[in-house]
Amino acid sequence: MAAWERVWIDAETYSKDLHSLINCTECHGGQAVNDMTLAHTNLIERPAKNPETCGNCHTDVTTASLNSLHSTLAGYDTAIYARSVPENHATLEEMESFHCNSCHTTCGDCHISQPFSVGGGLLKGHTYVQTPPMSQTCTACHGSRVKNEYFGLNEGYPGDVHFRNRMSCSSCHTADEIHGVGITAEHRYDGAQEPNCITCHEGQVGVGSGIEQHEIHGTEILSCQSCHSIAYTNCTNCHVAKTDDGIPFFSVESHSMGFYLARNDLRSAERPYRFVPVRHVPIDPNSFSFYGDNLLPNFDNRPTWMYATPHNIQRRTPQTESCESCHGNDALFLTADKMPAWEVPANINIIVDGAPPLPAGYIRQTAVPTDATPDTSTDFWGGGDVTPKPTEAENFWGEEVTPTPTTDFWGDPPPQVTPEPTQPADFWGG
């Protein structure tokens, strides 16, 4: 976005915005004079940083937002402090002030401009945007994992089926969830599942759904993503530091695509699953050593492979091909041999000895697609239209265009009737 465009007010659209009734200086400070220097003296570039600016009128939602993860970034504190001790918190807070706090989001960072952390710039000529455009706001920050997975930008892996059906973030993530209305969360997976697949897929989940694999596995053995996600990005060994000029930076040693199921260490009434996909988070005992020695003395208090909900949902995945895809397939499960020895203690509660065995009496079968006609896609993952259309998406997401799908939701022809279930007893030892 050009420099002028970042501060250009579109008179035509902004004049229709109720906020245009408010004097500029009321929120932005400065002075309403023709002298540019004087006008910008004591200018408040991001007035929404002060909660009273928006909260003066939008009281309830602003109050809730102040406690939301977008504002508090509490997930970072939860993860880092759990691995540390109180004596180190001040040093870690200093580290966060350089490397984490720029991601704090204000009301204006989504509804008026692009987030400050990605350079800012007015979204629509200073017009208030009720539903922030996905590409300019949501995935501008949630880029390296969510965006790449959802848009299908990881080479060889299709985008999420919801993306291919032109659903944006706000199709699933409600305003209340994003604003933290009625939620006080310590991390992303704290409290109720929001969004929840069953909200839209009611009747297709668990026992009674009539779907063979769902009937067998129910709703308490596997999360939906365990079967319907594909490989995702795993990062390792992030280190933060500052240049000689004091510019903060990070360095991620390596990253790779992978998919592993492990025990669910966040098991609760809301997330009762025994097994979930886990993603390696970019941390090691010396991630913050630039700021001090031994800042994470309790490193083993939390896994380095964390509960994950990858945004790359597919109807058919390698896991859904046949029972043998998971049962007896150790490669799919997080076992101790898949990590360096020093990481094992941190993950001791989630690693498994191996894959669950096939049920007694199971007759091995060749993996075949279940659809009536062959899938027209050429990729391994069987995801239908695998080519992301970024240009179309860029135009689409902010505009609420009605989709005109030529196939069903999954990008597939209508499925054939599923065969009768085979012996379901004793799957997962449970």
Next chain:
Amino acid sequence: MKIRHSIFFFVIGIALIGAGIMTQMVGIARANPPEKIAQPNQVVPPFTDTACLECHTNREQLQVLAVEEVVAESHNEGPG
């Protein structure tokens, strides 16, 4: 007599329902006191900041005046 009884019970009924509603409302208000950051202004002062808009709606003028930000070279490595 019957009519007087009906009116009596009707009035009592309405009073009880009203009392129930009032009790419920007070209970809710006590259970969830609204957290207010500030009170909305009742009156919006007339718009006078035309000098700001004259410049910031003038595309040509902004193209001349706006200065491209010098973005420091990123030293980050790997996915963020």
